[in-house]
Amino acid sequence: MPSYDRALHALRLYLDSWAGIGRLAVGMARQGYDLQLTQYDDRGWRATFYTTRVEHSPTSATCTGWERTPWRATAWEALQKSEEGDR
16 A cells, blocks of 8 residues: 555544544634534534534524534535635
8 A cells, every 4th residue: 555545544543533623623723713513313413513602592603514524524615614714
């Protein structure tokens, strides 16, 4: 396996963990976002980002994602917000 593939695999293993979610939450907090992570039985997880210091209501959410696992929901939305910041 090429070194690039090994590095990507290692990063994915890390992000697909509670420790990885914590790092994403800390990184997003540094950019001014709060994370709310909610489990809906066995149907999946919703990750919702809010602007820091703003009341957290459904209408104040800046983005939200729905996935089968908490790390995918969180990582997907964090990636979306970071791409918006690059524009």
